[in-house]
Amino acid sequence: MTDLKGVHDIPTAQSLVNRSMPTSRADLMTQLARMEREQAKLERELDLWIGKQRKTQKRLRQIQQRMELLQRALDESSGDQKRRHDDVARQRADVESRASKPARVVSLEY
Secondary structure, X not given: OOOOOOHHHOOOHHHHHHHOOOOOHHHHHHHHHHHHHHHHHHHHHHHHHHHXXXXXXXXHHHHHXXXXXXXXXXXXXXXXXXXXXXXXXXXXXXHHHHHHOOOOOOOOOO
């Protein structure tokens, strides 16, 4: 996957200044504290993404299992339909073979 860049990746004058090494101890401490907060924020964000990834993977597995179940049911019903079609074809053939025989004449008296 390519590393996508967004608006937040565009360097600004302030971000360029922030990237330079601070000269005073107070600036060092401030930047260190800022970096620790940023690190904590990114770790929380990563935990959320990993959690969402796990949920997504679980849901994908559930969907895949359901699709396989439905496909098996479809295959079975297709087999049943083929058997029913064959049975109907046999019944039609029987009816047609009987119809081709001459009809019996039966006399009825009242």
